[in-house]
Amino acid sequence: MKKFINDPNDLTKELLLGMTKAYPSKVKLVEEKLVCRAVEKVESKVAIVSLGGTGHEPAVQGFVGEGMMDVCAAGDIWAAPGPPTLLSALKQVNRDAGILLVTLNHAGDVMSANMAKQMAEAEGIKVEEILTTEEVRPTEDEEGRGLGGCFFIYKICGAAAEQGKSLEEVSALAKKLNENMATIAVLSELATHPSTGGVCGELGENQMEICAGQHGEGGGVVMDMASSKETIKILADKLVEKLSLKSGDDIICIVNGSGKTTLMEQYIAFNDASEYFAGKGINIVGGHANEVLTVQEAGGYQLMVLKADAEIKALWEAPCDTPGYTVK
């Protein structure tokens, strides 16, 4: 492990300080692990709150800011924040308009979210939760985890909230997004935990894992490395199947690099995905190729697709201003 860090116990604290100092017009820290918008959204509008471990930069804390998330509770590296931190986040934006809580389907996050939500509701805070489960798993009977698709929720529900939509509307939109999105991960190199030096799983010299999840938890399908075009076909076939995509459908497509995989490769993958979907008569109406949710220096990427109607497309294109994503 060859990293530019200081005390391995201070990673989360220091990275959040660094992010908020780099973009003080967008975000601020209100507690050591609570990232808020620099300029708070008016109370008459629904707030968007989320939670997640750090070490996945820019996700998830990097999507706090105008037009996306209002406040995010950060956990340690790859670890959920505890319920008290999330409760603080919910209190921070308590309002009559209500709060949409976005939880990625990972055991720790789910547990913290459930407890914090109960405590918040006991205090009269109005919270609706969306659990993101958009991951494509190797077999249909396994429950999908929440991968990079949370980005679609932050962006699109964030824009809807900004436009003054009610909690009922924003929450219904979040459910619609979760049903219409799918993410599949390919892993070619494993990440090292930056505090402990531990590596999750193993992969052979010339191997990649499909449906690999986020950290390399295992359970995916290991096969020989393939060309970009072949890899995209393997991944996209599964997305098309999961979302029953057909000719004439509009999608938003994201290639989300996991860390080591270069932006060059992400652009090449996007080109291959464009050709793949064009071949099926499916239209990409919005795109992005960059690191959205990383896992340290893991190799690989997540291919993310959201089936888009006119409402979703308009909200996707609406302005936002966060450390990790900006739309002018």
Next chain:
Amino acid sequence: MKKFINDPNDLTKELLLGMTKAYPSKVKLVEEKLVCRAVEKVESKVAIVSLGGTGHEPAVQGFVGEGMMDVCAAGDIWAAPGPPTLLSALKQVNRDAGILLVTLNHAGDVMSANMAKQMAEAEGIKVEEILTTEEVRPTEDEEGRGLGGCFFIYKICGAAAEQGKSLEEVSALAKKLNENMATIAVLSELATHPSTGGVCGELGENQMEICAGQHGEGGGVVMDMASSKETIKILADKLVEKLSLKSGDDIICIVNGSGKTTLMEQYIAFNDASEYFAGKGINIVGGHANEVLTVQEAGGYQLMVLKADAEIKALWEAPCDTPGYTVK
């Protein structure tokens, strides 16, 4: 070399296709290796043109778009484009208002730029050139190369051009920026050339190289890995010295990840840089921590500083909209 690519000879072509397909509202390809703004700038305003090898994504082609560059000539991986491609770029935006040509000081780029500029001028095209030389070298008698500092030129001269400043003014501003900026690179892992599989140079298990340049050409100072804080002190001391920074000065500071180094580490480095400069009474009035100019999966980063006055600060904050950088 474990990469998601297709034919190694098609990397540049495919990555440019992918980038322009991901962001069709920002950029388009007019020739295989010419990236242009999707919506051209009006002819009454100065155009900004640059050139550079690919394999450094998002640089340099990713900074084409509203408020930054108008057209960029791309070379193969880590290779300058030939004079004909750059001449095409200059012809593409030929206008009475004139063109600012931004050339990074690397032998191949300089040669192509000189020849293309001569040919363009022979055809009556009005071009002023800025050669970026902001790199801090190990000893003062070595000429600085052009590293990530080109980003400052694209952003700030791009904003000035957008505001209708004349070629004389934009060109004078570019000179002022080059004199007031400095970049220093630290390298911890070497990159692999994605077409040939070749690695430039070597570094020991626990070593890093200061003043390493872009690709690991060698010539820097090799030392043991240090903490983030210690590394920042080594780097920032040299920037302060080069720019004669003193208490009360305002700077824009960028931590520009080289590829493998995580955004987590870049944020931590930004935090350490903030503390370092605060300790000297130097104010960071603008910041960014992300990959600006990468070298495949090289480890390390470039620390970039620009001494800023009110004019520079205002232009830095002006809107822009490119695949690699957006200001709302």
